[in-house]
Amino acid sequence: MQQESARRSNRDRTEATRADLIAAARKLFTEKSYAETGTPEIVTAAGVTRGALYHHFADKQALFAAVVEQEARAVALEIDRASPPSLDARDALIAGSDAYLAAMRVPGRTRLLLLDGPAVLGRAAMDAIDNRHGNRSLREGLVAAMRAQTMTRLPAQALTALLASAFDRAALAIEAGASAQDYRAVLMALIDGLSPAPPAA
Amino acid sequence: MQQESARRSNRDRTEATRADLIAAARKLFTEKSYAETGTPEIVTAAGVTRGALYHHFADKQALFAAVVEQEARAVALEIDRASPPSLDARDALIAGSDAYLAAMRVPGRTRLLLLDGPAVLGRAAMDAIDNRHGNRSLREGLVAAMRAQTMTRLPAQALTALLASAFDRAALAIEAGASAQDYRAVLMALIDGLSPAPPAA
DNA sequence: GGACATAACATACAGTCTGTATGTAAATCG
DNA sequence: CGATTTACATACAGACTGTATGTTATGTCC
Numbered sequence A, B: 001m002q003q004e005s006a007r008r009s010n011r012d013r014t015e016a017t018r019a020d021l022i023a024a025a026r027k028l029f030t031e032k033s034y035a036e037t038g039t040p041e042i043v044t045a046a047g048v049t050r051g052a053l054y055h056h057f058a059d060k061q062a063l064f065a066a067v068v069e070q071e072a073r074a075v076a077l078e079i080d081r082a083s084p085p086s087l088d089a090r091d092a093l094i095a096g097s098d099a100y101l102a103a104m105r106v107p108g109r110t111r112l113l114l115l116d117g118p119a120v121l122g123r124a125a126m127d128a129i130d131n132r133h134g135n136r137s138l139r140e141g142l143v144a145a146m147r148a149q150t151m152t153r154l155p156a157q158a159l160t161a162l163l164a165s166a167f168d169r170a171a172l173a174i175e176a177g178a179s180a181q182d183y184r185a186v187l188m189a190l191i192d193g194l195s196p197a198p199p200a201a
Numbered sequence C: 001g002g003a004c005a006t007a008a009c010a011t012a013c014a015g016t017c018t019g020t021a022t023g024t025a026a027a028t029c030g
Numbered sequence D: 001c002g003a004t005t006t007a008c009a010t011a012c013a014g015a016c017t018g019t020a021t022g023t024t025a026t027g028t029c030c
Helices: A010-031 A039-046 A050-056 A060-082 A089-103 A109-121 A123-132 A134-147 A156-175 A180-192 B010-031 B039-046 B050-056 B060-082 B089-103 B109-121 B123-132 B134-147 B156-175 B180-192
Strands: none
Touching: A010 A039, A010 A050, A010 A060, A010 A109, A039 A050, A060 A089, A060 A109, A060 A123, A060 A134, A089 A134, A089 A156, A089 A180, A109 A123, A109 A156, A109 B109, A123 A134, A134 A156, A156 A180, A156 B156, A156 B180, A180 B156, B010 B039, B010 B050, B010 B060, B010 B109, B039 B050, B060 B089, B060 B109, B060 B123, B060 B134, B089 B134, B089 B156, B089 B180, B109 B123, B109 B156, B123 B134, B134 B156, B156 B180
């Protein structure tokens, strides 16, 4: 054995420390909130010191951004996995919608992505993250539906943002104890209302 | 003259000091953010000391809540003033929508009511404020439209929350520089889509 | 119309947090 | 194997929040 027990490359050390910090921060940021969580608590939970944190992240906000980014990626992954490209436009939208609502039931996600995220990072930064991950498939689905003539032609960016916002609020309401059926019904009515012709009775 | 120059009742003093604090806090909370604004700065701007602040408000968060409450009331007032009861259900909805988007263009309102508010006070507290002020007239308008058979029957609470959320996002996007026309068109399409029959061409 | 109580502040203090500066050991590189 | 850079740990300065305590103005009661 060359050293006491572990000889790790710098790349491995960085990766492990960053992952530990992000995991500990995610746990605390979701149990409480961004503002109520201090860096001393985070580094203790991660088993490192504040020096390590400020070596790998510019500041507390940058660590939070990393947590949010990871979470947004996870949500997008779950949605993509639930809506195979074999479905037609409308079915894909429905499947994606349900997958989104299911994904947002993972504890802490609404706080990270819908409450603290916009306040701490700003709406612009959150839009950038959303467009890179979650909203991308939604917008593509909407554009596909409009091309297939199953949806009224509307500005894609605006429609995506407003529908996404409605989904977000539904996720928040459901987590707060509201009827998931009610909110799902309204969401479907909103989507169906965008068809050029009323859905076949 | 009975005193040096001013003899004010306690009620007047309290009212004036609270108003000064709320005004100064509103200015700073909207110029920067809740987190970036310290109480020393607020009291300096208001011309009092931190002792006065903590005498009238339990903590910084309570002062923020007072600011948000005042702002929500102001928005609701503008909306009510713009949609007289003489209009029919759908026209009242349109008028209210436009009034809301116009009201949210007052600088700082989106940050107070849509970004920092939910993060600092929580969605539950914001829902309570919204239901007390803004969303009340929206829900009444929707219920009226459903009763008048000009709108599909849906769970009123859920529909109100989701439409309100879409309006909120539209206000944010417009403030960020997006096309107000695009967002308005999508909002109208969403509302019209809820009619049982397609609107007369 | 004075004594007493209470409200409206101002001042001082303790604890905590954030970001930075500095020091040290391990890894990488030539 | 020496030099340099990376990955941390420790120490420090400044700021902020909430509280405790002191002071002055107002309201109340006989």
